[in-house]
Amino acid sequence: MAKASAAPHRTNKSEQTRERIIESYLTLIREKKWDKISVIEICRQSDITRGTFYQYFSDIYDMMEQIETSLLTELSNRFASSRRQSQLPVSTETFFTNFNPAPPEIFLTWFEFCRNHKQAMMALLDRKNGDTYFVKRLKPLISSYIQDMMDRDGVPRDELRSHFVDIFIELHFLSAQTWLDSDDSMEIMDIDDIVNLLNVMRVGALYMSLKHREDPERFDEVMHTHPRDHKEA
Known part of the structure; x- marks a missing residue:
């Protein structure tokens, strides 16, 4: 025994x-x-x-590879699980009746993952000393879930969407870095606060997409109007 x-x-x-x-x-x-x-x-x-x-x-590089592969595998599995729990796709015709403005579960997945692996994510995402290759490996994962989320929201795969995805990916990194670097005793925002901030951008992008589809010419005219042009004479 x-x-x-x-x-x-x-x-x-x-x-x-x-x-x-x-x-x-x-x-x-x-x-x-x-x-x-x-x-x-x-x-x-x-x-x-x-x-x-x-x-x-075997060396530093082997250790880094093991750390990153473990993190990426876990995050990929978490994203896959969150996707299975996501809402059904929303069409343009049923958008106003079927769209759910509440933050999607997958937003929470990212920040819970960062919190559970705080030391590793702080180090690897460090702007000065972290591994830029890890960021490159993370981007396709985050991009994939954002694309899937926008498909479910009924957003067309147009030029506006491609810009949104690029900006949204950067916001994921920036918000995670800012949040993780904050002192635990002086935490600026909790997970729900950050998720709600990202969701504001998501809903805003949907609104702009709908306006663009309703009247492309009018949308382009408004979007290219300088703010000073709106002031009263």
Whole structure:
């Protein structure tokens, strides 16, 4: 019986060591560019030997790949689950009767994921020391769910939509970075506040899309009118 219980104990201890190494590395990224951190620095930070490090990772790049792949896989699964719970697609003809203006569940999915992996996301999204390649790998995931959301909202795949998607992706990163970097004791907004902010942009984009479809010429005329032209003489 003693031998049977020993294996799980070693497995658990091994996993704890691996997590400690990763946490040490992520902590160092907040102070130094991710690919400039040495194995020696990580070992010193996590209080392990180089031999122990190499039991888990072949080098810095292998460790970063393992961290990022794990995060991206989990986020992809979360997005897939949220999509299955989303509303049915809305057509232009039934928009005003069927459209749900409440924030979609998938908005919450992104910020809950960032909160659950706060240390990793803060480090990897760090504008100075984070991994830009991780951001490039994240963008298709976020773009895919935004496109799916807009399909369900009944937004046509036109030029306006492509601009919206690009801006919305950047807002996801910016809002997550600002929120994660804020002091927990001085938190500016909670998840619901940020989700509602993003939803305002979503609803605004839908309104503009409908106006454009109703009267394209009038829409273009209004949108290209300078604000000063609206002032009374």
